[in-house]
Amino acid sequence: MELRLHDTLTKEKRPFVPLDRDNVRMYVCGPTVYDFAHIGNARPVIVFDVLFRLLRHLYGADHVTYVRNITDVDDKINDRAARDFPGLPLNEAIRKVTEKTAAQFHADVTALGCLPPTFEPRATDFVLPRADGKADMVTLIKQLIARGHAYEAGGEVLFDTVSMPDYGALSGRKLDEQLAGARIAVDAHKKNPADFVLWKQSSDDEPGWESPWARGRPGWHIECSAMSAAYLGDVFDIHGGGLDLIFPHHENEIAQSRCAHGTHTMANYWLHNGFLQVEGEKMSKSLGNFVTIRELLADWPGEVLRLNMLKTHYRSPIDWTLKGLEESAKTLDDWYEVAADARDGRPADTVIEALSDDLNTPQMMAALHGLRNSAASGDEGCRNAFAGSLRYVGFLSESSADWKSRKQQASGIDAKQIENLIAERAAARARKDFKESDRIRDMITAMGVVLKDGKDADGKPITTWEIA
Ligand SMILES: Nc1ncnc2c1ncn2[C@@H]1O[C@H](COP(=O)(O)OP(=O)(O)OP(=O)(O)O)[C@@H](O)[C@H]1O
Protein backbone atom coordinates (compact mmCIF):
# COMPACT_ATOMS: atom_id res chain seq x y z
CA MET A 1 0.00 0.00 0.00
CA GLU A 2 1.38 3.36 -0.98
CA LEU A 3 1.62 6.01 1.69
CA ARG A 4 0.86 9.55 0.55
CA LEU A 5 1.44 12.61 2.71
CA HIS A 6 0.57 16.26 2.32
CA ASP A 7 3.67 18.46 2.45
CA THR A 8 3.21 22.06 3.57
CA LEU A 9 6.37 23.14 1.73
CA THR A 10 5.34 21.93 -1.73
CA LYS A 11 1.60 22.27 -0.94
CA GLU A 12 0.84 18.88 -2.45
CA LYS A 13 0.02 15.36 -1.43
CA ARG A 14 2.65 13.00 -2.79
CA PRO A 15 3.95 9.47 -2.32
CA PHE A 16 6.15 9.07 0.71
CA VAL A 17 9.63 7.88 -0.19
CA PRO A 18 11.91 7.54 2.84
CA LEU A 19 15.58 8.45 2.62
CA ASP A 20 16.41 5.10 4.21
CA ARG A 21 13.79 2.35 4.50
CA ASP A 22 15.75 0.85 7.37
CA ASN A 23 15.53 4.01 9.40
CA VAL A 24 12.55 6.26 8.68
CA ARG A 25 13.05 9.48 10.66
CA MET A 26 10.45 11.86 12.06
CA TYR A 27 10.72 14.90 14.33
CA VAL A 28 7.78 16.60 16.04
CA CYS A 29 8.00 19.73 18.18
CA GLY A 30 7.05 18.87 21.73
CA PRO A 31 5.64 20.90 24.59
CA THR A 32 7.13 23.88 26.36
CA VAL A 33 6.85 22.65 29.90
CA TYR A 34 5.63 25.60 31.92
CA ASP A 35 1.98 24.68 32.38
CA PHE A 36 -0.38 21.73 32.03
CA ALA A 37 -1.13 20.82 28.43
CA HIS A 38 -4.60 21.64 27.09
CA ILE A 39 -6.54 19.38 24.77
CA GLY A 40 -5.42 21.50 21.78
CA ASN A 41 -1.81 20.62 22.60
CA ALA A 42 -2.85 16.96 22.55
CA ARG A 43 -3.82 17.14 18.90
CA PRO A 44 -0.31 16.97 17.39
CA VAL A 45 0.67 14.33 19.93
CA ILE A 46 -2.22 12.06 18.91
CA VAL A 47 -1.99 12.79 15.16
CA PHE A 48 1.73 12.03 14.97
CA ASP A 49 1.29 8.99 17.18
CA VAL A 50 -1.04 7.63 14.51
CA LEU A 51 1.58 8.37 11.85
CA PHE A 52 4.27 6.72 14.01
CA ARG A 53 2.10 3.59 14.31
CA LEU A 54 1.49 3.57 10.56
CA LEU A 55 5.19 3.95 9.72
CA ARG A 56 6.03 1.12 12.14
CA HIS A 57 3.46 -1.04 10.40
CA LEU A 58 4.78 -0.24 6.92
CA TYR A 59 8.53 -0.31 7.60
CA GLY A 60 8.80 -2.44 10.75
CA ALA A 61 8.78 -1.32 14.37
CA ASP A 62 12.58 -1.25 14.57
CA HIS A 63 12.97 0.81 11.42
CA VAL A 64 11.35 4.06 12.53
CA THR A 65 12.94 6.74 14.71
CA TYR A 66 10.52 9.24 16.19
CA VAL A 67 11.90 12.21 18.13
CA ARG A 68 9.67 14.55 20.13
CA ASN A 69 11.51 17.07 22.23
CA ILE A 70 10.77 18.77 25.50
CA THR A 71 11.40 22.51 25.53
CA ASP A 72 12.65 23.14 29.04
CA VAL A 73 14.41 26.46 28.40
CA ASP A 74 12.09 29.33 27.60
CA ASP A 75 11.30 32.67 29.17
CA LYS A 76 7.75 31.54 29.92
CA ILE A 77 9.27 28.87 32.18
CA ASN A 78 11.42 31.46 33.99
CA ASP A 79 8.40 33.67 34.64
CA ARG A 80 6.37 30.75 35.96
CA ALA A 81 9.22 29.60 38.21
CA ALA A 82 9.61 33.06 39.74
CA ARG A 83 5.86 33.28 40.31
CA ASP A 84 5.29 29.83 41.78
CA PHE A 85 8.47 29.41 43.83
CA PRO A 86 9.55 32.92 44.85
CA GLY A 87 11.57 31.60 47.81
CA LEU A 88 13.81 29.27 45.78
CA PRO A 89 16.95 30.03 43.76
CA LEU A 90 15.81 30.39 40.13
CA ASN A 91 17.52 27.24 38.84
CA GLU A 92 15.85 25.10 41.47
CA ALA A 93 12.50 26.74 40.87
CA ILE A 94 12.83 26.13 37.12
CA ARG A 95 13.66 22.50 37.70
CA LYS A 96 10.57 22.11 39.87
CA VAL A 97 8.33 23.68 37.22
CA THR A 98 9.72 21.66 34.31
CA GLU A 99 9.84 18.31 36.15
CA LYS A 100 6.31 18.61 37.41
CA THR A 101 4.94 19.73 34.04
CA ALA A 102 6.85 17.10 32.05
CA ALA A 103 5.66 14.31 34.37
CA GLN A 104 2.06 15.45 34.00
CA PHE A 105 2.48 15.63 30.21
CA HIS A 106 3.70 12.02 30.13
CA ALA A 107 0.82 10.82 32.27
CA ASP A 108 -1.65 12.73 30.06
CA VAL A 109 -0.45 11.46 26.70
CA THR A 110 -0.09 7.89 27.96
CA ALA A 111 -3.75 8.02 29.00
CA LEU A 112 -4.53 9.19 25.45
CA GLY A 113 -3.07 5.96 24.10
CA CYS A 114 0.12 7.47 22.64
CA LEU A 115 3.24 5.35 22.34
CA PRO A 116 6.40 6.91 23.76
CA PRO A 117 8.60 8.38 21.02
CA THR A 118 11.92 6.68 20.33
CA PHE A 119 13.82 9.63 21.82
CA GLU A 120 12.60 12.52 23.91
CA PRO A 121 15.49 14.97 24.24
CA ARG A 122 15.36 17.94 26.59
CA ALA A 123 16.65 21.21 25.22
CA THR A 124 18.85 21.92 28.26
CA ASP A 125 20.94 18.83 27.45
CA PHE A 126 21.77 20.15 23.98
CA VAL A 127 22.88 23.74 24.65
CA LEU A 128 26.62 23.07 25.04
CA PRO A 129 28.94 20.73 23.10
CA ARG A 130 28.39 17.18 24.31
CA ALA A 131 30.73 14.40 25.29
CA ASP A 132 29.05 12.05 22.79
CA GLY A 133 29.57 14.49 19.90
CA LYS A 134 25.85 14.81 19.08
CA ALA A 135 24.77 18.15 17.60
CA ASP A 136 24.38 21.05 20.06
CA MET A 137 23.15 24.62 19.87
CA VAL A 138 26.43 26.46 20.54
CA THR A 139 28.23 24.55 17.77
CA LEU A 140 25.37 25.18 15.33
CA ILE A 141 25.47 28.90 16.07
CA LYS A 142 29.26 28.94 15.58
CA GLN A 143 28.78 27.27 12.19
CA LEU A 144 26.17 29.82 11.20
CA ILE A 145 28.51 32.69 12.09
CA ALA A 146 31.41 31.02 10.25
CA ARG A 147 29.32 30.58 7.11
CA GLY A 148 28.17 34.19 7.16
CA HIS A 149 24.56 33.52 8.18
CA ALA A 150 24.64 35.04 11.67
CA TYR A 151 26.07 38.06 13.45
CA GLU A 152 26.47 39.50 16.94
CA ALA A 153 24.69 42.70 17.88
CA GLY A 154 23.33 44.28 21.02
CA GLY A 155 24.26 41.33 23.26
CA GLU A 156 22.58 38.85 20.93
CA VAL A 157 23.52 36.53 18.12
CA LEU A 158 21.05 36.94 15.28
CA PHE A 159 20.29 35.00 12.14
CA ASP A 160 20.83 37.12 9.06
CA THR A 161 17.70 36.43 7.03
CA VAL A 162 18.95 38.28 3.95
CA SER A 163 21.83 35.78 3.73
CA MET A 164 19.34 33.06 2.74
CA PRO A 165 17.77 33.79 -0.66
CA ASP A 166 14.72 31.53 -0.20
CA TYR A 167 13.99 32.42 3.42
CA GLY A 168 10.20 32.32 3.87
CA ALA A 169 9.45 29.46 1.47
CA LEU A 170 7.54 27.33 3.99
CA SER A 171 5.13 30.02 5.12
CA GLY A 172 5.05 31.80 1.76
CA ARG A 173 6.08 35.08 3.37
CA LYS A 174 8.34 37.18 1.22
CA LEU A 175 11.13 38.89 3.06
CA ASP A 176 10.45 42.32 1.56
CA GLU A 177 6.81 42.11 2.71
CA GLN A 178 8.01 41.34 6.20
CA LEU A 179 10.41 44.28 6.11
CA ALA A 180 7.71 46.71 5.08
CA GLY A 181 5.48 45.87 8.03
CA ALA A 182 8.11 45.85 10.76
CA ARG A 183 8.77 48.49 13.36
CA ILE A 184 12.43 49.40 13.04
CA ALA A 185 12.75 51.29 16.31
CA VAL A 186 12.08 48.26 18.52
CA ASP A 187 14.87 46.22 16.98
CA ALA A 188 17.45 48.86 16.19
CA HIS A 189 20.36 46.46 16.60
CA LYS A 190 19.07 44.11 13.89
CA LYS A 191 20.31 44.39 10.33
CA ASN A 192 16.82 43.46 9.21
CA PRO A 193 13.59 43.37 11.20
CA ALA A 194 12.99 39.73 10.21
CA ASP A 195 16.31 38.60 11.74
CA PHE A 196 15.72 36.39 14.74
CA VAL A 197 17.57 35.49 17.91
CA LEU A 198 19.88 32.49 18.11
CA TRP A 199 21.47 33.43 21.43
CA LYS A 200 20.71 36.12 23.98
CA GLN A 201 22.58 37.40 26.99
CA SER A 202 21.29 36.44 30.42
CA SER A 203 21.37 38.72 33.43
CA ASP A 204 22.72 37.21 36.66
CA ASP A 205 19.29 36.19 37.82
CA GLU A 206 18.35 34.48 34.55
CA PRO A 207 19.38 30.95 33.57
CA GLY A 208 22.43 30.97 31.35
CA TRP A 209 25.35 28.99 29.91
CA GLU A 210 28.88 30.19 29.26
CA SER A 211 29.38 30.61 25.52
CA PRO A 212 31.85 32.16 23.05
CA TRP A 213 29.60 35.25 23.05
CA ALA A 214 28.26 36.01 26.50
CA ARG A 215 26.76 34.02 29.33
CA GLY A 216 23.34 33.51 27.86
CA ARG A 217 20.60 31.22 26.63
CA PRO A 218 19.40 29.95 23.26
CA GLY A 219 16.42 31.18 21.26
CA TRP A 220 13.54 28.71 20.87
CA HIS A 221 14.08 27.83 17.20
CA ILE A 222 17.71 26.73 17.50
CA GLU A 223 16.68 24.16 20.10
CA CYS A 224 14.81 22.06 17.54
CA SER A 225 17.52 22.44 14.88
CA ALA A 226 20.03 20.97 17.35
CA MET A 227 17.85 18.17 18.73
CA SER A 228 16.64 17.00 15.33
CA ALA A 229 20.20 16.92 13.95
CA ALA A 230 21.40 15.13 17.09
CA TYR A 231 19.13 12.13 16.51
CA LEU A 232 18.09 12.27 12.87
CA GLY A 233 20.99 13.87 11.00
CA ASP A 234 21.20 16.98 8.82
CA VAL A 235 18.37 15.87 6.51
CA PHE A 236 15.49 13.63 7.57
CA ASP A 237 12.08 12.46 6.37
CA ILE A 238 9.21 14.08 8.25
CA HIS A 239 8.88 17.16 10.44
CA GLY A 240 5.59 17.85 12.21
CA GLY A 241 3.74 20.20 14.52
CA GLY A 242 0.68 22.41 14.75
CA LEU A 243 -0.26 24.97 12.11
CA ASP A 244 0.81 27.84 14.36
CA LEU A 245 4.40 26.62 14.22
CA ILE A 246 4.82 27.15 10.46
CA PHE A 247 5.82 30.74 11.06
CA PRO A 248 8.10 31.71 12.58
CA HIS A 249 9.22 28.50 14.31
CA HIS A 250 9.54 26.03 11.44
CA GLU A 251 10.56 28.68 8.95
CA ASN A 252 13.44 29.55 11.25
CA GLU A 253 14.34 25.93 11.97
CA ILE A 254 14.71 25.41 8.22
CA ALA A 255 16.85 28.53 7.85
CA GLN A 256 19.19 27.53 10.68
CA SER A 257 19.55 23.86 9.79
CA ARG A 258 20.01 24.33 6.08
CA CYS A 259 22.46 27.21 6.44
CA ALA A 260 24.48 25.52 9.21
CA HIS A 261 24.75 22.22 7.31
CA GLY A 262 24.87 23.64 3.80
CA THR A 263 21.94 21.51 2.59
CA HIS A 264 18.98 22.25 0.32
CA THR A 265 16.52 20.56 2.61
CA MET A 266 15.95 20.03 6.31
CA ALA A 267 13.05 17.57 6.10
CA ASN A 268 11.40 16.11 2.99
CA TYR A 269 7.80 16.30 4.26
CA TRP A 270 6.40 19.03 6.52
CA LEU A 271 3.13 18.04 8.18
CA HIS A 272 0.94 20.42 10.13
CA ASN A 273 -2.20 19.72 12.10
CA GLY A 274 -5.10 22.17 12.15
CA PHE A 275 -6.44 23.82 15.26
CA LEU A 276 -8.71 22.45 17.87
CA GLN A 277 -11.26 25.19 18.41
CA VAL A 278 -13.89 26.27 20.87
CA GLU A 279 -16.80 28.08 19.30
CA GLY A 280 -14.75 28.86 16.22
CA GLU A 281 -11.66 30.12 18.03
CA LYS A 282 -8.30 28.39 18.49
CA MET A 283 -7.98 26.89 21.94
CA SER A 284 -5.00 28.60 23.52
CA LYS A 285 -3.56 29.53 26.83
CA SER A 286 -3.44 33.20 26.01
CA LEU A 287 -7.15 33.36 25.11
CA GLY A 288 -8.05 31.52 28.30
CA ASN A 289 -10.56 29.32 26.43
CA PHE A 290 -8.80 26.08 27.26
CA VAL A 291 -9.50 22.91 29.14
CA THR A 292 -6.55 20.80 30.26
CA ILE A 293 -6.14 17.15 29.29
CA ARG A 294 -5.99 16.40 32.98
CA GLU A 295 -9.39 18.00 33.64
CA LEU A 296 -10.97 16.10 30.75
CA LEU A 297 -9.48 12.82 31.94
CA ALA A 298 -11.31 13.27 35.22
CA ASP A 299 -14.59 12.99 33.29
CA TRP A 300 -13.75 10.82 30.27
CA PRO A 301 -11.58 7.78 29.57
CA GLY A 302 -8.58 8.72 27.42
CA GLU A 303 -9.87 6.54 24.55
CA VAL A 304 -12.92 8.79 24.22
CA LEU A 305 -10.73 11.88 23.87
CA ARG A 306 -8.54 10.10 21.34
CA LEU A 307 -11.44 8.89 19.22
CA ASN A 308 -13.10 12.27 19.38
CA MET A 309 -9.88 13.82 18.06
CA LEU A 310 -9.48 11.34 15.20
CA LYS A 311 -13.03 11.68 13.85
CA THR A 312 -11.74 14.79 12.06
CA HIS A 313 -8.96 14.79 9.46
CA TYR A 314 -5.78 16.20 10.99
CA ARG A 315 -5.57 19.17 8.62
CA SER A 316 -9.12 20.39 9.29
CA PRO A 317 -10.19 22.39 12.32
CA ILE A 318 -12.05 20.53 15.07
CA ASP A 319 -14.78 22.12 17.12
CA TRP A 320 -14.47 20.53 20.53
CA THR A 321 -17.92 19.98 22.02
CA LEU A 322 -19.55 18.03 24.81
CA LYS A 323 -21.94 16.51 22.29
CA GLY A 324 -19.02 15.17 20.26
CA LEU A 325 -17.55 13.57 23.37
CA GLU A 326 -20.83 11.95 24.30
CA GLU A 327 -21.16 10.45 20.83
CA SER A 328 -17.58 9.21 20.91
CA ALA A 329 -18.19 7.53 24.27
CA LYS A 330 -21.28 5.79 22.87
CA THR A 331 -19.34 4.53 19.87
CA LEU A 332 -16.69 3.01 22.12
CA ASP A 333 -19.28 1.44 24.44
CA ASP A 334 -20.69 -0.35 21.44
CA TRP A 335 -17.33 -1.29 19.94
CA TYR A 336 -15.97 -2.72 23.17
CA GLU A 337 -19.06 -4.81 23.62
CA VAL A 338 -18.69 -6.26 20.13
CA ALA A 339 -14.93 -6.78 20.53
CA ALA A 340 -15.21 -8.24 24.03
CA ASP A 341 -13.36 -11.57 24.41
CA ALA A 342 -11.88 -11.29 20.89
CA ARG A 343 -8.22 -12.06 20.44
CA ASP A 344 -6.14 -9.52 18.57
CA GLY A 345 -5.78 -10.10 14.88
CA ARG A 346 -3.75 -8.05 12.44
CA PRO A 347 -5.19 -4.63 11.64
CA ALA A 348 -7.55 -4.77 8.65
CA ASP A 349 -6.37 -3.59 5.21
CA THR A 350 -9.22 -1.09 5.06
CA VAL A 351 -7.80 0.69 8.12
CA ILE A 352 -4.24 0.76 6.75
CA GLU A 353 -5.54 1.94 3.38
CA ALA A 354 -7.43 4.84 4.96
CA LEU A 355 -4.44 5.94 7.00
CA SER A 356 -2.10 5.63 4.03
CA ASP A 357 -4.11 8.36 2.30
CA ASP A 358 -2.56 11.27 4.22
CA LEU A 359 -3.88 9.90 7.54
CA ASN A 360 -7.51 9.90 6.49
CA THR A 361 -8.91 9.16 9.94
CA PRO A 362 -12.57 9.90 9.05
CA GLN A 363 -12.23 7.11 6.48
CA MET A 364 -10.53 4.98 9.12
CA MET A 365 -13.58 5.52 11.37
CA ALA A 366 -15.85 4.39 8.53
CA ALA A 367 -13.66 1.30 8.08
CA LEU A 368 -13.92 0.53 11.80
CA HIS A 369 -17.72 0.88 11.70
CA GLY A 370 -17.74 -1.58 8.80
CA LEU A 371 -15.52 -4.02 10.69
CA ARG A 372 -17.77 -3.68 13.71
CA ASN A 373 -20.78 -4.75 11.67
CA SER A 374 -18.99 -7.76 10.21
CA ALA A 375 -17.74 -8.66 13.70
CA ALA A 376 -21.23 -8.40 15.20
CA SER A 377 -22.73 -10.75 12.64
CA GLY A 378 -19.67 -12.76 11.70
CA ASP A 379 -17.26 -15.34 13.01
CA GLU A 380 -14.39 -15.21 15.43
CA GLY A 381 -11.99 -14.19 12.65
CA CYS A 382 -13.97 -11.00 12.00
CA ARG A 383 -14.06 -10.19 15.69
CA ASN A 384 -10.32 -10.70 15.98
CA ALA A 385 -9.67 -8.43 12.99
CA PHE A 386 -11.92 -5.80 14.56
CA ALA A 387 -10.22 -6.03 17.96
CA GLY A 388 -6.78 -6.02 16.29
CA SER A 389 -7.67 -2.89 14.34
CA LEU A 390 -8.95 -1.14 17.45
CA ARG A 391 -5.76 -1.91 19.30
CA TYR A 392 -3.64 -0.90 16.33
CA VAL A 393 -5.07 2.62 16.18
CA GLY A 394 -4.77 2.98 19.93
CA PHE A 395 -8.44 2.69 20.93
CA LEU A 396 -7.99 -0.59 22.71
CA SER A 397 -5.15 0.09 25.08
CA GLU A 398 -3.67 -2.40 27.52
CA SER A 399 -6.05 -1.10 30.13
CA SER A 400 -9.25 -1.29 28.10
CA ALA A 401 -10.19 -4.60 29.66
CA ASP A 402 -11.40 -2.56 32.58
CA TRP A 403 -13.14 -0.01 30.32
CA LYS A 404 -16.38 -0.28 32.28
CA SER A 405 -14.82 0.20 35.67
CA ARG A 406 -12.81 3.16 34.43
CA LYS A 407 -15.92 4.71 32.95
CA GLN A 408 -17.62 4.27 36.29
CA GLN A 409 -14.69 5.88 38.03
CA ALA A 410 -14.69 8.77 35.59
CA SER A 411 -18.44 9.26 36.02
CA GLY A 412 -17.99 9.48 39.79
CA ILE A 413 -20.28 6.50 40.37
CA ASP A 414 -19.39 4.40 43.37
CA ALA A 415 -19.97 0.73 42.49
CA LYS A 416 -20.08 -0.37 46.12
CA GLN A 417 -22.79 2.16 46.90
CA ILE A 418 -24.89 1.00 43.91
CA GLU A 419 -24.55 -2.63 44.96
CA ASN A 420 -25.64 -1.79 48.51
CA LEU A 421 -28.68 0.05 47.17
CA ILE A 422 -29.55 -2.91 44.92
CA ALA A 423 -29.40 -5.20 47.96
CA GLU A 424 -31.67 -2.86 49.95
CA ARG A 425 -34.11 -2.77 47.03
CA ALA A 426 -34.15 -6.57 46.81
CA ALA A 427 -34.86 -6.76 50.54
CA ALA A 428 -37.74 -4.26 50.18
CA ARG A 429 -39.21 -6.27 47.32
CA ALA A 430 -38.89 -9.50 49.31
CA ARG A 431 -40.99 -7.98 52.09
CA LYS A 432 -43.40 -6.58 49.43
CA ASP A 433 -42.61 -2.95 50.33
CA PHE A 434 -42.91 -1.80 46.72
CA LYS A 435 -43.09 1.86 47.64
CA GLU A 436 -39.63 1.58 49.16
CA SER A 437 -38.22 -0.55 46.32
CA ASP A 438 -39.49 1.99 43.74
CA ARG A 439 -37.99 4.83 45.73
CA ILE A 440 -34.61 3.12 45.73
CA ARG A 441 -34.82 2.39 42.00
CA ASP A 442 -35.61 6.06 41.26
CA MET A 443 -32.68 7.08 43.38
CA ILE A 444 -30.36 4.80 41.44
CA THR A 445 -31.75 6.06 38.11
CA ALA A 446 -31.12 9.62 39.19
CA MET A 447 -27.47 8.68 39.67
CA GLY A 448 -27.26 7.83 35.97
CA VAL A 449 -27.44 4.06 36.38
CA VAL A 450 -29.79 1.63 34.63
CA LEU A 451 -30.98 -1.50 36.42
CA LYS A 452 -31.78 -4.74 34.63
CA ASP A 453 -33.90 -7.31 36.46
CA GLY A 454 -33.48 -10.89 35.35
CA LYS A 455 -33.04 -14.43 36.63
CA ASP A 456 -29.85 -16.30 37.38
CA ALA A 457 -29.09 -19.88 36.29
CA ASP A 458 -31.16 -21.30 39.17
CA GLY A 459 -34.13 -19.09 38.31
CA LYS A 460 -33.56 -16.75 41.25
CA PRO A 461 -34.19 -13.03 40.61
CA ILE A 462 -31.01 -11.07 40.01
CA THR A 463 -30.41 -7.39 39.25
CA THR A 464 -27.46 -6.15 37.20
CA TRP A 465 -26.62 -2.53 36.47
CA GLU A 466 -24.77 -0.34 34.05
CA ILE A 467 -24.10 3.33 33.44
CA ALA A 468 -26.86 5.00 31.42
N1 LIG B 1 -5.64 24.77 19.64
C1 LIG B 1 -4.68 23.99 19.14
N2 LIG B 1 -5.00 23.05 18.23
C2 LIG B 1 -4.08 22.23 17.70
N3 LIG B 1 -2.77 22.28 18.05
C3 LIG B 1 -2.37 23.19 18.97
C4 LIG B 1 -3.31 24.09 19.56
N4 LIG B 1 -2.64 24.88 20.43
C5 LIG B 1 -1.34 24.50 20.40
N5 LIG B 1 -1.16 23.49 19.53
C6 LIG B 1 0.08 22.75 19.24
O1 LIG B 1 0.58 22.21 20.46
C7 LIG B 1 1.98 22.01 20.37
C8 LIG B 1 2.66 22.46 21.62
O2 LIG B 1 2.75 23.83 21.60
P1 LIG B 1 3.24 24.73 22.77
O3 LIG B 1 3.76 23.96 23.92
O4 LIG B 1 4.08 25.79 22.15
O5 LIG B 1 1.83 25.29 23.17
P2 LIG B 1 1.53 26.70 23.69
O6 LIG B 1 2.12 27.69 22.75
O7 LIG B 1 1.89 26.76 25.13
O8 LIG B 1 -0.02 26.67 23.57
P3 LIG B 1 -0.90 27.93 23.28
O9 LIG B 1 -0.96 28.00 21.79
O10 LIG B 1 -2.17 27.61 23.93
O11 LIG B 1 -0.21 29.10 23.93
C9 LIG B 1 2.40 22.73 19.09
O12 LIG B 1 2.59 21.77 18.06
C10 LIG B 1 1.22 23.61 18.76
O13 LIG B 1 1.10 23.83 17.37
Ligand SMILES: [Zn+2]
Ligand atom coordinates in the same frame (compact mmCIF):
# COMPACT_ATOMS: atom_id res chain seq x y z
ZN1 LIG C 1 10.37 22.87 17.07
